[in-house]
Amino acid sequence: MAGGGATVEELKDVLRETLENRGALGNVRAHLRAEVSNALEDRTGLKRPDISNENLIINELIREYLVFNRYRSTLSVMLPESGQPDTPPFDRDFLARELRVRENENSRKLPLLYTMLSNAQANK
Numbered sequence: 001m002a003g004g005g006a007t008v009e010e011l012k013d014v015l016r017e018t019l020e021n022r023g024a025l026g027n028v029r030a031h032l033r034a035e036v037s038n039a040l041e042d043r044t045g046l047k048r049p050d051i052s053n054e055n056l057i058i059n060e061l062i063r064e065y066l067v068f069n070r071y072r073s074t075l076s077v078m079l080p081e082s083g084q085p086d087t088p089p090f091d092r093d094f095l096a097r098e099l100r101v102r103e104n105e106n107s108r109k110l111p112l113l114y115t116m117l118s119n120a121q122a123n124k
Contacts, residue, residue: 023072023073027076030076031076034077034081050083051082051084056084057099059078059084060089061095061113064111064112064113068111092108099112099116102119
């Protein structure tokens with residue numbers, strides 16, 4: 001390019017870096033992995049077993065943790081791969097009651113997994 005303009009390769013590098021910094025590239029990669037996994041499962045005819053109540057709750061705890069930490073790419077793969085229903089997240093109060101988690105004002109600012117760990121460590 002004449003006049004000191006950026007080359008196509010330089011523009012590609014800047015675009016790639018921008019997409020990575022925004023998390024968009026990771027999301028696309030994660031979505032692609034999830035779709036490939038789903039396509040392979042469909043092709044082999046294997047049906048995912050029904051999800052147990054225990055797995056539903058564990059997956060919800062993991063979902064809350066992933067959302068809190070902004071692990072969007074991981075979440076976009078985990079939900080379809082785990083067979084978690086495509087519904088809004090479970091109510092936090094419901095999960096806390098089901099798991100008998102003692103909470104306070106500060107613990108409510110964090111995912112339940114953090115509170116469960118803290119409670120377990122305090123009970124040692």
